Amino acid sequence: MLETAKDNQLQNRFEEFQRDGYICADPLFNRSEMVDLNSQISRFIQDVVPNMSDTEVYYEDKSDKTSLKQLQRMFEYDAYFKDLMINSVVREIAEEVLQDEAVPVNMQYFNKPAGIGKATPPHQDGYYFHLTPCEAVTGWLALEDVDHENGCIHYVRGSHKFEEFRPHGQTGVLGFSQGMTDFGTAEDQKNTVSFPGQAGTFLMHHAKTIHWAGANQSPTRSRRALGFIYYAKRARLDQSKRDAYQRRLDEQLLKSAKI
Numbered sequence: 001m002l003e004t005a006k007d008n009q010l011q012n013r014f015e016e017f018q019r020d021g022y023i024c025a026d027p028l029f030n031r032s033e034m035v036d037l038n039s040q041i042s043r044f045i046q047d048v049v050p051n052m053s054d055t056e057v058y059y060e061d062k063s064d065k066t067s068l069k070q071l072q073r074m075f076e077y078d079a080y081f082k083d084l085m086i087n088s089v090v091r092e093i094a095e096e097v098l099q100d101e102a103v104p105v106n107m108q109y110f111n112k113p114a115g116i117g118k119a120t121p122p123h124q125d126g127y128y129f130h131l132t133p134c135e136a137v138t139g140w141l142a143l144e145d146v147d148h149e150n151g152c153i154h155y156v157r158g159s160h161k162f163e164e165f166r167p168h169g170q171t172g173v174l175g176f177s178q179g180m181t182d183f184g185t186a187e188d189q190k191n192t193v194s195f196p197g198q199a200g201t202f203l204m205h206h207a208k209t210i211h212w213a214g215a216n217q218s219p220t221r222s223r224r225a226l227g228f229i230y231y232a233k234r235a236r237l238d239q240s241k242r243d244a245y246q247r248r249l250d251e252q253l254l255k256s257a258k259i
């Protein structure tokens, strides 16, 4: 279990989060903690993934099992990851920035395999969360060193402050079905901040914060990360809208033979 809870990681985080729409701890977990976590990830991929549903396991190339791209709901399958989602410093940080109880919703594995990992289109997570008010966060933990070559995360600072979501449309990118259709304004460009960092670097963003990542242009290095989604207890989920969205998405992916 990862226990690192440096007190100063939690101090002043709320103000920073309110101002920018994200926070960064560089790193949250040290090298030896990341070695342990990475060995748990390998175990999960080897032992648990074969028992997961096709709708929760995405490959960059379905015929190539080494091209694993994304996993959904990991914490519901495994005691180690359940503990990490529910009892770790990550949830403490979520509660600090949400100023509320953080309800664990999803734990995702994000990989961009060497050479073929596609870009993450600019999007706002809340667009497909169906929450009122849209009060939720996503934590993002680098499992290995990340930079501009293998596809580090970019945020648009302050973009969480606008009431309305920006327009989104279908992207055709597996795992990121909806992307912004008007991204790239002068304001977007001026406020974009990138987050290269070592393994253990941790980001957390508001569900309205615009974010994206480049393709993996390295011929040899992957770009692996773990995502943690928590809703604020005060946010109400429109479950029927959410379920209908997920059903449509799964049907489309199966029909287009992407999963």
Ligand SMILES: O=C(O)CCC(=O)C(=O)O
Pocket: 110, 120, 125, 138, 139, 140, 211, 212, 213, 225, 227
């Ligand atoms: O890992 C990535 O490239 C994207 C992650 C993301 O969009 C998210 O965690 O909300």
